[in-house]
Amino acid sequence: MLIHPWDAARDDDEWRSWLRTRDFGQLAANGVDGGAPVVVPTHFRYDGDEVVLHLARPNPIWAALEANPAAVVSVHDEYAYIPTGWRSDSPETGVPTSYYAAVQLVCRARIVDDREGKADILRRQLAHHQPDGDHGEVAADAGPYHRNLSAIRGLRLEVVDVRAKFKYDDHKPDALRTRVAAGLAERRLPGDAAVLERQRSRGAGRSAG
Template identity: 85%
Template sequence: MLIHPWDAAQDDDEWRSWLRTRDFGQIAVNGVDGAAPVLVPTHFLYDGATEVVLHLARPNPIWAALEANPVAVVSVHDDYAYIPTGWRDDSPENGVPTSYYASVQLVCQAEIVDDREGKAEILRHQLAHHQPDGDYGEVAADAGPYHKRLSAIRGLRLRVVDVRAKFKYDAHRPEVHERVAAGLAARGLPGDAAALSHQLRRTS
């Protein structure tokens, strides 16, 4: 991901606070023996510092890819909007369109978890996050409603070794801010309000 200086996160707090409210993205892993990369859309749980945990079905093709090369990227993007030609130039015929978006990529070292207690622990953490009212029953390696199903999944612990964060909202072009902000506010498509909020926040 290309990150110009004006698109980079202002500090770690900016990307961490943004990612804290998001728990769905894609995991990317190199393909085996030159095959295409493996991309898996999934919910995940990030601890806000050093680790991402999740579980996936045992037949998932990601496992063979991780066993060959245990490096993965967790990629999350959101708050995106298409910016038409006329919003960044007085003339629609001369303007250059662009995309506004926020994106965080966590580069990780992967550890596959196959022991029953390890998988149950990951499942407990995920369920507690996604269902905080606790209505999911006991989660244990050898008891409760889930223990017989643990053999159908594998757990994944991803240790974060690098972070790439980008907030692309024309911070380097103050001459277009007012026009683009007006366009986003008037258009009102899904994503426009969030993109406008970032643009105003980063250019004020």
């Protein structure tokens, strides 16, 4: 992912705060024997140090990770297409772009096959996704889940690098940014409100700096 200096996260707090409210993304691994990358949409839990998740045993990601444990968890959101006329006084000279936020966690994978290890991952995920506790007991040899543990494999992903990008024309003049903000507010497509809020937040940070 190309990250220009003006698109980079202000600091670790910015991307951590953004990712804290997002727990669905794509897990990507290198293909086996030169094959295409394997990309799996999935829920996950990230606790600041590692990512944990589980997938069905037949999932093709396992062969890829057994061949090479390098993996990326990719999350994107707050995206919108920005048309030509919003970025120029003349639609004929404007250059369209995309606004978006994206965080990629570069990881080293460890596959978990022992029953207690898988139960621990399920406990951690359920505590995150169902914090009210309405999920029943999670144990290796008891409760409603233990009979299904053989059908899944767990995954613990050690985060070794983070790539964070917030692409909202931070480097452009205020007049252009104001015109884009007005366009987003008027268009009101799904996602435009979140993009507008992020653009304004980034602009406020730029002014404060």
